[in-house]
Amino acid sequence: MRTVLIDDDTLALRLLALQLQHLGYGNITQCARPHEALALLESEFETIGLVFCDLQMPDIDGVQFVRHLARIGYRGNMVLVSGEDERILQTVRKLAQAHHIDVLGTLQKPFSLTQLQQVLLDTAARALLKPQSVHRTYTIDELQRAIDEGELVNYYQPKVSMATGALVGVETLVRWQRPTVGLVMPDQFISRAEEYGLIDDLTRVVLATAIRQAQLWRDNGLDLHIAINVSMDNLAALNFPDVVAQLARDSGVAPTQVVLEVTESRLMHDPCAALDVLTRLRLKRIGLSIDDFGTGHSSLAQLRDIPFDELKLDRSFINGASHDSGLRAIVEPTLDMARHLGMRTVAEGIETRDDWDLLRTCGCDVAQGYFIGRPMPAAELPAWHSSWAQRWQEMNAAA
Numbered sequence: 001m002r003t004v005l006i007d008d009d010t011l012a013l014r015l016l017a018l019q020l021q022h023l024g025y026g027n028i029t030q031c032a033r034p035h036e037a038l039a040l041l042e043s044e045f046e047t048i049g050l051v052f053c054d055l056q057m058p059d060i061d062g063v064q065f066v067r068h069l070a071r072i073g074y075r076g077n078m079v080l081v082s083g084e085d086e087r088i089l090q091t092v093r094k095l096a097q098a099h100h101i102d103v104l105g106t107l108q109k110p111f112s113l114t115q116l117q118q119v120l121l122d123t124a125a126r127a128l129l130k131p132q133s134v135h136r137t138y139t140i141d142e143l144q145r146a147i148d149e150g151e152l153v154n155y156y157q158p159k160v161s162m163a164t165g166a167l168v169g170v171e172t173l174v175r176w177q178r179p180t181v182g183l184v185m186p187d188q189f190i191s192r193a194e195e196y197g198l199i200d201d202l203t204r205v206v207l208a209t210a211i212r213q214a215q216l217w218r219d220n221g222l223d224l225h226i227a228i229n230v231s232m233d234n235l236a237a238l239n240f241p242d243v244v245a246q247l248a249r250d251s252g253v254a255p256t257q258v259v260l261e262v263t264e265s266r267l268m269h270d271p272c273a274a275l276d277v278l279t280r281l282r283l284k285r286i287g288l289s290i291d292d293f294g295t296g297h298s299s300l301a302q303l304r305d306i307p308f309d310e311l312k313l314d315r316s317f318i319n320g321a322s323h324d325s326g327l328r329a330i331v332e333p334t335l336d337m338a339r340h341l342g343m344r345t346v347a348e349g350i351e352t353r354d355d356w357d358l359l360r361t362c363g364c365d366v367a368q369g370y371f372i373g374r375p376m377p378a379a380e381l382p383a384w385h386s387s388w389a390q391r392w393q394e395m396n397a398a399a
């Protein structure tokens with residue numbers, strides 16, 4: 001794989017290239033102009049595995065660069081380099097992670113060969129753990145076929161009460177089971193479906209399957225909230241609330257059991273229509289959750305304008321909050337605010353016992369994340385449920 005170095009300081013660029021060569025890296029491209037680097041990344045991203053990027057550059061800074069990388073769908077690794085202090089490096093790192101770009105390390109200039117080596121070792125170790133996702137642009141026909149021929153499969157990630165440990169619901173996460181290829185993750189086809197105008201069809205398939213599944217679970221004694229992610233584009237169709245209500249009615253599922261998670265993934269074309277649809281969903285007692293709260297995609301203005309009844313705090317604030325007073329300073333008042341607004345609070349991305357304990361102390365209502373359970377096919381939920389009940393008992397016996 002190729003390594004790309006971006007820094008307007010050509011001396012720093014040459015020095016880093018020499019250090020990397022010394023450590024055995026062969027295929028290195030140096031870019032003193034970030035725009036050139038972006039063009040290269042866009043056209044040849046499949047050959048690029050690692051990018052070193054300086055944060056201060058004259059025509060485009062590191063933050064803008066990260067945003068562009070996210071836009072072109074870069075899936076490789078990244079190391080941030082800067083003369084700025086560690087705090088700024090960490091901030092940009094979090095920003096990149098919010099865009100789902102893996103920043104495997106930060107280097108504060110000037111750095112030694114040993115420091116560089118350490119970052120690269122961490123990189124190599126993490127790369128082994130990370131499944132290589134292949135970035136591909138799917139055609140409208142491929143996606144249409146996936147929707148029509150039932151190639152979309154719902155996975156469900158458990159949500160549990162932090163007070164009682166009870167399984168209260170699941171979030172539906174769609175996968176595309178491509179024959180002979182395997183599972184494709186939603187970040188690789190959802191925005192494409194929006195572009196092609198297929199998102200309504202796609203969401204309806206996901207919704208219908210999820211609601212039927214909720215009915216099956218209920219028949220087996222599991223009364224669960226079922227959350228489904230909806231796109232702002234879905235909310236442009238004025239009959240959307242009627243479609244959801246009808247699907248619930250057909251399956252004998254109460255509308256209050258259905259929760260729609262809304263993220264503003266891009267600018268609303270018609271804010272009036274969206275508000276109309278969101279308000280009618282609430283009037284029909286369908287749950288509305290503001291997803292990824294705290295990232296650029298959802299804001300206080302939306303809280304003010306839209307009658308949400310659940311707030312999902314974005315994983316970037318939860319992950320590591322137990323060891324980061326800066327994150328805690330955001331998490332605690334946000335949960336307070338949601339409580340005052342009468343909203344249920346959900347913490348996403350809980351991966352460790354420490355973060356679980358912290359969020360529980362803060363009075364968060366519901367937890368979701370790898371610490372509790374990964375997204376899984378419906379059939380695996382009962383087995384997960386009994387092992388979780390076991391773990392819950394052990395956690396409380398030890399406390």
Ligand SMILES: [Mg+2]
Nearest residue numbers: 171229261291
């Ligand atoms: Mg969601």
